[in-house]
Amino acid sequence: xxxxxxxxxxxxxxxxxxxxAGPVPRAVAYLIDxxxxxxxxxxxxxxxxxxxxxxxxxxxxxxxxxxWFYPVWxxxxxxxxxxxxKSLGLAVVREDATPVDLNASLIRNxxxxxxLFPMFYLAGFLCMLIDSRFRRLGDLAAGTLVVHLHPLxxxxxxxxxxxxxxxxxxxxxxxxxxxxxxLLLDYYERGPRLTPARRNELAQLAFPELGDAAAERLxxxxxxxxxxx
Amino acid sequence: MRQQQFExxxxxxxxxxxxxxxxxxQGKRKKHEDGTEGIDQFAxxxxxxxxxxxxxRQRGYGPALVRRLNALVLRGHRQLYQYRPPLLPxxxxxxxxxxxxxxxxxxxxHLASGLSFVIAMAMIWLLVAWQPDRIxxxxxGDTLASIExxxxxxxxxxxxxxxxxxxxxxxxxxxxxxxxxRSFAGGLFFGVGALFIMIFNxxxxxxxxxxxxxxxxxxxxxxFVIAHGAPxxxxxxxxxGAGLRLGAAVLAPGQLTRLAALREAARSGMPVIYGxxxxxxxxxxxxxxxxxxxxxxxxxxxxxxxxxALLALYLGLAGRPxxxxxEPSE
Numbered sequence: 001x002x003x004x005x006x007x008x009x010x011x012x013x014x015x016x017x018x019x020x021a022g023p024v025p026r027a028v029a030y031l032i033d034x035x036x037x038x039x040x041x042x043x044x045x046x047x048x049x050x051x052x053x054x055x056x057x058x059x060x061x062x063x064x065x066x067x068w069f070y071p072v073w074x075x076x077x078x079x080x081x082x083x084x085x086k087s088l089g090l091a092v093v094r095e096d097a098t099p100v101d102l103n104a105s106l107i108r109n110x111x112x113x114x115x116l117f118p119m120f121y122l123a124g125f126l127c128m129l130i131d132s133r134f135r136r137l138g139d140l141a142a143g144t145l146v147v148h149l150h151p152l153x154x155x156x157x158x159x160x161x162x163x164x165x166x167x168x169x170x171x172x173x174x175x176x177x178x179x180x181x182x183l184l185l186d187y188y189e190r191g192p193r194l195t196p197a198r199r200n201e202l203a204q205l206a207f208p209e210l211g212d213a214a215a216e217r218l219x220x221x222x223x224x225x226x227x228x229x
Numbered sequence: 230m231r232q233q234q235f236e237x238x239x240x241x242x243x244x245x246x247x248x249x250x251x252x253x254x255q256g257k258r259k260k261h262e263d264g265t266e267g268i269d270q271f272a273x274x275x276x277x278x279x280x281x282x283x284x285x286r287q288r289g290y291g292p293a294l295v296r297r298l299n300a301l302v303l304r305g306h307r308q309l310y311q312y313r314p315p316l317l318p319x320x321x322x323x324x325x326x327x328x329x330x331x332x333x334x335x336x337x338x339h340l341a342s343g344l345s346f347v348i349a350m351a352m353i354w355l356l357v358a359w360q361p362d363r364i365x366x367x368x369x370g371d372t373l374a375s376i377e378x379x380x381x382x383x384x385x386x387x388x389x390x391x392x393x394x395x396x397x398x399x400x401x402x403x404x405x406x407x408x409x410x411r412s413f414a415g416g417l418f419f420g421v422g423a424l425f426i427m428i429f430n431x432x433x434x435x436x437x438x439x440x441x442x443x444x445x446x447x448x449x450x451x452x453f454v455i456a457h458g459a460p461x462x463x464x465x466x467x468x469x470g471a472g473l474r475l476g477a478a479v480l481a482p483g484q485l486t487r488l489a490a491l492r493e494a495a496r497s498g499m500p501v502i503y504g505x506x507x508x509x510x511x512x513x514x515x516x517x518x519x520x521x522x523x524x525x526x527x528x529x530x531x532x533x534x535x536x537x538a539l540l541a542l543y544l545g546l547a548g549r550p551x552x553x554x555x556e557p558s559e
Contacts, residue, residue, distance in 0.1 A: 010306055012279040015286065017299050053392025060399030068410060079254075079307055097303060098310040107495045110502065113414035114422075137417060140488060141475070141495040150300050178289045185291035226232045226291060 019148040032084030108138035169223035188222035326548030328504035339470035349431035357439030381446040398517035409468035416472020423472030455533025457516035464508035471498040
């Protein structure tokens with residue numbers, strides 16, 4: 001099964017769910033970072049070129065530093081987030097979800113060269129497709145993951161979408177298991193984003209006898225489960 | 230407890246903790262509206278939040294609530310368990326002991342890397358010395374012309390001004406450290422990348438040296454390269470050795486899994502990489518500001534020999550435990 005979630009246990013003994021980032025958001029973050037670097041080079045070239053050899057020497061050092069250490073600097077100083085990753089809500093973390101240290105960050109960014117092989121990150125991309133946690137070669141060697149920090153679903157952000165609290169609540173007519181509860185509440189929270197027809201279709205799985213009134217009945221059951229009175 | 234009661238009871242606490250986390254993430258410390266600093270009880274609050282997440286999962290509360298608490302716990306986790314060691318004291322210990330010790334510890338790999346460099350250099354050098362025309366099958370015409378104009382020309386090196394020195398300094402930093410990093414990373418592919426870079430660079434230097442000796446410009450080359458060659462060639466070879474270790478870990482992991490062996494090789498090879506960076510910065514300084522100066526050959530050779538000797542002493546002896554206990558008095 002392809003699962004973009006990874007479950008770890010914190011030292012407090014709580015299961016913590018990480019949402020792993022796949023190749024696409026990571027590539028977008030990479031492109032944003034690349035654009036920022038190109039911008040800095042352009043400005044740097046304009047400022048430094050009047051100084052002749054000294055200017056070009058400094059520019060080469062700037063290029064060297066940014067090409068190799070731009071990600072390392074941000075990952076170590078900003079808890080795993082380069083500007084590109086930050087704008088997409090991604091972060092590099094160690095496998096226990098703590099921020100990366102200098103060694104790990106340097107390993108994964110030096111081995112970027114291996115991921116680039118032979119061109120356009122082909123080796124890294126293949127490695128991410130094969131690996132169950134979307135790690136490229138550098139991540140494998142450094143023991144790091146790239147995760148989505150905030151939302152597991154981008155629509156939700158931090159607070160859940162406003163669910164209509166009003167409406168009657170009525171107990172479901174079958175004993176709920178924990179899995180049933182999750183399913184029911186998931187359905188209820190997704191409700192506002194579904195078309196009425198689709199909602200009804202889903203609700204009829206629970207109340208086939210009610211026909212078009214099934215959605216209303218299932219919402220009531222969900223409200224009851226959630227604790228409205 | 231029903232989910233809504235649970236949310237009503239703790240919502241203020243969660244929002245407050247989110248504010249504290251935002252402040253911590255931005256590196257600012259502000260007082261809360263009620264005059265307390267969230268930071269004081271952050272650890273306690275975080276434990277309480279973990280408890281809430283465990284409860285929410287156990288009681289089967291809605292996915293949105295679990296997601297919200299999960300995201301908060303993740304943020305807290307990243308704040309609480311970050312570790313930022315002071316860098317400067319580490320740097321001193323690193324230069325004095327860690328770097329030379331690691332190099333000595335991993336000597337077979339650095340020896341292998343060094344041998345591949347030296348053998349490639351010697352073979353091409355001998356080939357060119359023996360059959361001078363063969364140089365054209367090793368180096369292209371343009372490369373050959375630019376090398377000849379640099380070393381065989383009276384004014385080639387002496388005519389640089391300080392701006393050129395700075396330009397070349399930047400170029401050496403950019404080019405040489407990138408080559409070193411690439412030979413480390415290239416080692417990941419079963420050592421092939423690292424070996425290739427060692428053989429290529431060794432062969433290139435052998436070809437240049439052999440050719441310049443043939444056209445009687447050997448002294449210009451050797452007086453130029455001898456000083457900075459010590460840190461530069463050593464650093465490239467060390468980076469190649471670290472790369473070979475990576476490849477060997479993937480090829481022959483021994484008792485470990487391949488992944489564990491790769492991680493171990495990468496992590497334990499990092500001191501060498503830090504050392505390589507320092508050596509190459511040093512080499513770039515020497516190469517840009519000392520090597521192009523035109524001085525009597527004797528001086529250049531002496532300084533160069535001193536560089537090699539100091540580096541060999543440093544890598545061979547620095548960081549060894551004091552030898553007091555070794556020789557008992559009579």
